[in-house]
Amino acid sequence: MKIPEKIRISGFDFTIEQNDPNLTIHARHCAGLVYHDSCSIKISPDLSQEHKEESLLHEMIHAILRERFHFFKKDWLDEEDFVRPISLLLYDVFVNNDIGIVANKMPSSICILGYKYDINLSSHPVFHNGSRVYFVVDYNKCIISIESDDMNHQAVHKIILDSIIEILHTRLGNFDIPSISDGTTSDFIGILSRGLYQIMKDNNLDFYRGRCSCQGQCAMDASLLSATDA
Numbered sequence: 001m002k003i004p005e006k007i008r009i010s011g012f013d014f015t016i017e018q019n020d021p022n023l024t025i026h027a028r029h030c031a032g033l034v035y036h037d038s039c040s041i042k043i044s045p046d047l048s049q050e051h052k053e054e055s056l057l058h059e060m061i062h063a064i065l066r067e068r069f070h071f072f073k074k075d076w077l078d079e080e081d082f083v084r085p086i087s088l089l090l091y092d093v094f095v096n097n098d099i100g101i102v103a104n105k106m107p108s109s110i111c112i113l114g115y116k117y118d119i120n121l122s123s124h125p126v127f128h129n130g131s132r133v134y135f136v137v138d139y140n141k142c143i144i145s146i147e148s149d150d151m152n153h154q155a156v157h158k159i160i161l162d163s164i165i166e167i168l169h170t171r172l173g174n175f176d177i178p179s180i181s182d183g184t185t186s187d188f189i190g191i192l193s194r195g196l197y198q199i200m201k202d203n204n205l206d207f208y209r210g211r212c213s214c215q216g217q218c219a220m221d222a223s224l225l226s227a228t229d230a
C-alpha cells in the first residue's frame with residue numbers, strides 16, 4: 001500500500017510527513033506520531049514498508065481515540081498499552097484478508113490469528129445470551145453471524161470490523177481495552193470500528209497486500225488472490 005500524503009480523519013485533512021528519522025516523545029524514540037491539533041501524522045522514513053503501514057494504522061487508532069478522548073478514563077500512557085497490540089493485530093488481519101471496505105464487496109470468510117471464520121449473513125434475528133444483537137461469534141465453529149437484513153454494505157462492513165476487534169480481544173484476552181466513562185466494551189469497540197471504517201473508506205485505504213502495494217501491476221492475478229484469501 002502506498003502511504004498517502006494526506007489522510008482525512010473525521011472531516012479533517014491530516015498531512016502525513018516522512019522526513020524526520022528522529023521522532024521522539026517523552027524522550028522515547030518512536031516510529032510515528034500524531035499531532036491532533038495541527039492535523040499531522042509523522043512517520044519515520046527509516047522504516048520498512050510494512051512498518052510504515054502498521055505505524056500509519058497505529059496513528060490512525062490514536063487519532064480515533066483522541067477524537068473521543070472525553071470518553072476515556074485512562075491517561076495517554078495506558079492508551080499506548082492498548083494501541084500497540086491492537087494496531088499490530090489489526091494490521092495482520094488487514095494485510096491477509098480482503099475485507100472489501102474500499103471495493104464495497106463482502107468477504108465470505110476472514111482469517112484471524114490463524115483461524116478461518118466464515119461470515120454468515122443472516123436474514124433472521126441473531127441472539128447472544130437471550131438478547132438480540134447485530135452479530136454473534138461462534139468460537140467453536142468459527143462462524144460470525146450477522147443479522148444483515150435491511151442493512152447496506154457499509155453497515156455490514158462496520159459490523160465485520162466490530163467482530164474482528166471482538167475476536168482479537170476475546171482470543172487474546174490480555175490487552176487492555178480502555179475504560180469508557182459511561183459505556184461498555186462493545187461501545188468502545190463500536191467507536192473504534194466506526195472510526196476505522198470511516199478512515200479506510202474515505203481515503204481508499206486498503207492494507208490488503210494483494211490489492212494495493214502493487215497498484216494492480218504485480219504478477220499475481222487479483223482473482224487468484226481473492227479465491228485463496230481464506
Ligand SMILES: [Zn+2]
Binds near residue numbers: 062080083084
Ligand atoms: Zn502510539
